[in-house]
Amino acid sequence: MHAWPASEVPALPGQGRDLRIHDTATGGLVTLQPGPVARIYVCGITPYDATHMGHAATYNAFDLVQRVWLDTKRQVHYVQNVTDVDDPLLERAQRDHVDWVKLAEQETALFREDMTALRMLPPKHYIGAVEAIPGIVPLVERLRDLGAAYELDGDVYFSVESDPHFGEVSHLDAAAMRLLSAERGGDPDRPGKKNPLDPVLWMAAREGEPSWDGGSLGRGRPGWHIECVAIALDHLGMGFDVQGGGSDLAFPHHEMGASHAQVLTGEFPMAKAYVHAGMVALDGEKMSKSKGNLVFVSRLRRDGVDPAAIRLALLAHHYRSDWEWTDQVLQDAVARLGRWRSAVSRPDGPSADALVEEIREALAEDLNTPAALAAVDRWVALQQERGGTDTGAPGLVSRAVDALLGVAV
Template identity: 55%
Template sequence: MKSWSRPEVPRLPGHGAAPRVFDTSSASIVESNADAVAGLYVCGITPYDATHIGHAATYLAFDTLVRLWLDAGHDVSYVQNVTDVDDPLLERATASDVDWRVLASQQVELFRGDMLALSVIPPDHYVAVTDMVTPVALAVVRLLDTGTAYRLGDDVYFDSAAAAASSPWHLGQESLLNREIMLELAAERGGDPEREGKRDPLDPMLWMGARPGEPSWPSELGDGRPGWHIECSVIAQEFLNVPMTVAGGGRDLVFPHHEFTAGHTAALTGRDHARAHVHAGLVAYRGEKMSKSLGNLVFVSALTADGVDPRAIRLAILRNHYRGDWEWTDEVLRTAESQLAAWDVWAGATADGDGILQQLRDALANDLDTPAALAIVDARVGSGVAPTPVDLDAIHALLGVALR
């Protein structure tokens, strides 16, 4: 499926360093150096509530990573999925009395427009799960054949213990969580630990047999549709070499989603899923994490429809470190709008001299420290020293903000 148009990214003199990032699976800062190509997979939206500020914060975090890799001279292969068939989408479609395919199409188109407005570099491969049903089914057949999956009625489940015994993965490897917390999160985040007959309550579903009134596809497994985690494992293997450089998403995906995606990849390939798992923090609004169930979502499209400059939305998000939790408020946006206005005035005239390119590169290479980078620009603006042309290109290329 199509993504969106690529924004201009000025070419800067020389090269920066590939950034260091926080790897959840080792709880440490690691280098994100790539081989020939930096491979990135970021979990995409389930298209029923796009695009709220929490979504935008996640995709801006990985947009920063892509920009820094490009500045370091790396080729980048970026893959993002769209979970365009899943229980939350179907439930929302039923509640809204709209066909689930129509709802998904509308929300994906809205997401594309928001990403374009925010100057997010698009993925090289933007992949709908509904286009990958056959490869997923074939992968599940392979897992059954190798004994790392089992049938339960019309459904197929991943055998976590068998996978741990025959692959480089074990349960808890990516999330570093204890079993008690895993069971709580599995129940909250789409798992079914209470289902009778499972070999382990934490075993996730690989293939859901057809349910009355729900979409399904024919396969060697019988009619049905993919489970959540296997879709990302298969899409990643289809378009990237594993282990990829970075697998990413919001922190709420650490368990069970990224834990079992890595387990599925290891069981299918005998290799790790990624060299680093990187996660963005969560965004709150009115004291609670943004979520559809709480009705506390702030939408990018609503802000821009009210005349908010998308560059100000971008700055408001980049003022917060990508892996920290923070809260969106009207004051956060007003501060970013004032900041942008000051930067635009400052950019009205340029001069020769020492610029801030290297300072920006150094700050951002330190675990994508966008707040430090913005502070560097603020200090130069406040000093009254005019920017160099390279300064303006650097702000555009590395921070994604084209000053006027």
């Protein structure tokens, strides 16, 4: 599966700072100090509907992580999956009387278009669950051979009790885990499971559903969590720098994935930091496909909204905060974009050297984009009030907000 084209990241004078970011597993800020190549895995979409603002906010957060690392002169090895076979996709295809493969391809293509328009840097490896199946089957077989998996009516489940570190990503109690498991794709009430929280690794073939050869597992399809584990271990290995996604993935997805990988390898932890973006709401409720309260990136683009304004609307909120999308949020972003473009269109202006360092400092401190935008706003206000004599300043500002914030002005 191919990703989307990369936009050029302008080079800036000097060098950025190491990133301090909130790690869900420790509950505090950690300073990430990757080697020459920083490694990040971000969980991708289940392609049964278009990219909404909740998706965009999540991928914007981890795009910023990449940009901070690139500014430190590191390379970035970014991996993202596509869950191109799963219950929600199959259910949507059945509801709409369309082929599930075509639906997945259509929505993945639209996602690529949205990511390109928003100037999100693409992953080096963009892997679909279906193409990962040959690598998933041996992992499930190994977990079974290790005694960490068991069969139930043809399905294969992972035993959470096989990992002594289970629970150390989300730090939730058993009651909260059980509730979230039921809400987020698990089956805690299924009779016969050793532990209600045990997640499925391999689902035996069901009539009318797609299935693949699972070797000794029989025909079937993979569970959700093992998909990402197989892809991450194959392309990044253990101990990569950041496991990223929305805050709703901390449990069960990232918790279960960490346990799978840790039992498979005997190493701990799977990732040095578990980083989670907040949720975006509309009309007082979390934006989600199940509720149907969605604002689509593609629809905004079709309505003529500049993608740079959409990106500024996202950047106006700290990535970890939960916030609500409103018409005013977008109007404010459109107005800000207009001010910024007017300011950098002049032939000269106030010196911008200090501004570049302010943006770097803000982003290095847990991706504080509101502080970064405020710094640019202050430079723009100076430009509007009295201008300046530095002929290189407007160009430097333009390159800085492009390189560090992904906004083309």
